[in-house]
Amino acid sequence: MSTNEPLYRARTYPTVRVETDAGGSQWLFMHADHATGVRPCFRRELMHDMWSMLSEVNAPQPRASTSPLRHVVLASDAPGAFNLGGDLALFASLIRAGDREGLMDYATRCVDGVHLLHDGLGGDVRSIALVQGDALGGGMELALACQVIVAEEGTEMGLPEVLFGLVPGMGAYSFLSRRVSPQKAERLILEGRILPVEELHRMGIVDIVVPRGEGERAVRELIQQEQRAPHAHLALNRVRRLAQAVTYDELLSITAVWVDAALALGDRSLRAMERIVRAQARRSAR
Template sequence: MSLIEKLHRIRPYPTLRIESDAGGEAHWLYMHADNDRPCFRTELMHDMWSYLSSITLRDSQRATGKLRHVVLASDASAFNLGGDLALFSRLIRDGNRERLLDYARRCVEGVHHFHTGLGGDVRTIALVQGDALGGGLELALSCHTIVAEEGVDMGLPEVLFGLFPGMGAYSFLCKRVSPQLAERIILEGRIYSSDELHRLGVVDILVPKGQGATAVQDLIRRQQRAPHAHLALNAVRGISQPVGYDELMGITEVWVDTALALDERSLRTMDRIVKAQARRSMAEAAG
């Protein structure tokens, strides 16, 4: 085997499995390819941002009428369980506002990039086939379309340890449901089924178990039949229903200050959740 062949087999993004079509029109990003905790660890965030930056086109590179798609999915049984609570707990105990804000800023940059369609020529799709909790649901909400399979758990449980989802949940939910309902979803902290969130208008497309990928492929084919219309709607969405970067950053700074005020009881709850996530990952890897 030549050196070139060996290099081609190296995966440049250890936490991701990536599938792209030959024309570069559809990119499928499967998170958690490394079988570690299915949450937003810094390694995953780095890989996602690096890959998305590599496929984001400059204005001069975009061809008129060329619509692209990015699909977010998961190789784990969960879509994504949210923020890295182990990191949060450590930084809060250390009183390290700078690092906590840096983490939050990176999250905001990511969801804003998805929300704006990687500069405007991309339709983003979240394929939710497993639990989407906290920041995992926020990521899905930042996409243009949420396709979920039946019976999946989805929710924003941060209130259980004294926090709120601070990386876009309120802003993105308010584009799908009333502000009153958005606040209730956040403050009650309950876990919904994907079926319930579809009835509420949070999930766009609900399909039976095992049919999510096919539903996404069908959606991409339909949208590619009218690329100009969907590109135009991306622009219209940015005018009519914008979620600005400054808005997201203002909210996440409130989140950081709230997190730093948490007491030891709340932090111990975080620690218990981290242990449960680790056990789940180990059981999945062993199985």
């Protein structure tokens, strides 16, 4: 595969752009509708389109392909944002209404997707997060669910949920504690700091950092490198699933704790959520 190989349109969903390259790798660009001014966060519509696309990739594949190893790349079309996390406007509305079922349904949909990615879509897919803009809250959880995180210089990642009295509940603790010690994972969660990807790389959380504008090239080179030894990387997928397993039940149990904590938030925390929503909306309108 050439390092400057173009991408070809495979299918378009309302909120995501899906493309493929000549080697068969699937690229999913979130927030394809960003020009309409929508916030680049995990709206229900976005999750529906993302998980639909990933379910198609997860379908049984004919073994006529040149390699048994497949790749899925998650990226973003939104300027300056990989993903800004959960739909805080929806959270605030559901919490004010005391709607545990609605909040649990949303959280479960998040868990469905991140577990699918962490699990390698059944084992024969290597998932790569291409972070070319900020990844916050659930956006960072999405990146952490992937086998490899490639980030461009100048971008930031973080888990700021503590600012409105919560902790992240859709995989952050589970995925972080497989990359760093549980103590360091807890400190990152409770400090709520937004950190440059360069620092996260030094900590062992981000795998590869490249200059601004070089992310796609770096991902293509990584895919090319892994395709030289596809069976080794498939075996590594299986080894990771055994040695560093994050089960669906673990994720679902943790997100149930998150739902109960969210429903206990007071008005001050909900107003903080709504201020963040307004800031995100201003950012999207620029």
